[in-house]
Amino acid sequence: MPERPHWQVQEAKQRFSEVLRAVENEGPQTITRHGEEVAVVIDIDQYRRLTEGRRSFKEVLMGPPISDEIAEVLEEIESERKNDFPPLRDFEIELGLDRPVDEGSS
Template sequence: MGTWQVREAQRRFGEVLRKARDEGPQIVIRHGEQVAVVLAMEEYRRLKEGEPDFKEFLISGPGLSVLEIERSREPIRPFELPVV
């Protein structure tokens, strides 16, 4: 796994991409902190495989009938805005 300072990664971006494809993930570092990783598309797709998108995630959850929600049957209290 390679590591690159931000400026070096910018200057040699083509090489970063090639190494991500041929050698594996490339880490980008800014001010001594790992801030990003460049992956080959094949690796990214492998990681994402089987993971539902957000819509699928919501649909796969339990139905609302599982929830026991009761609403108060009391009449709504009147509300008056103060006069200024």
């Protein structure tokens, strides 16, 4: 991947109009501070494409039900896991939890 054009912060501040023109003509522009990449300036349309349809974690939890495709995958996983583990009743018997509690003993 070719290296993205970069600008030092001070240079980008002084030549901001040029940075914006470069974004329009050449694509994303990287801003550096002391040689470290700190930001990227991108075209607004590209930004909108990148952020389109994004929902916060809260929106995902509180939002509409999951898609049918995801629901099918989850159902498949659930059915596979049911086959991997015995029913809870088997654990109750194994642990002796299936017997009535003797209330007279302590």
